[in-house]
Amino acid sequence: MALKLTGKRTVVTVALLAGVGVLYVQGKDEQHQKQGPASVDTTICRVASTEDGVRVRSAPAIDPANIVDELAQGEEADASNVIQNGFRKLSEGHWVSVDYIRPLAGRKC
Template structure:
């Protein structure tokens, strides 16, 4: 049988406290609604063919086009909008004029 004295007692108590703390934090996040549900993520669809994805929210620079979306093609997005462009991810921006948030998404 294992004797819990001195250092062992302190280590066991610290480990138990850590596990309880992690559990409480995870439970608080769930209660606040931090879910990865599909409806919680912003997602947009292209309104027409050839919607340009740019590396910055600057329309005048034709060299900053990094990709295109086809009509109806969907992409994950953020809620950030600058100069009429929505940020999809780091270095990927799309015009809000040529895209539409999907219904039920938080954009």
């Protein structure tokens, strides 16, 4: 038994299905827009420099030869939870004295 696709009933059915499809796509787009921008990940440690010219070092030790960068007062950086010899690890080869930085509020450091 073959389906007969002619007549008013078929046209109405196809139109309804097309309308439902359009509404579904629009609803999905609106839901995506309502989600907004990604929220801040508070599980990542982030610190700010408390003074100008805070030295970033290649190793957790005071040595004039291991200075690789400086932070301006208030400058922020992602950091790890690793503290060694009084220095917090920012990233591989980047350490800052804990005496010159503070964790940002709401961050887990």
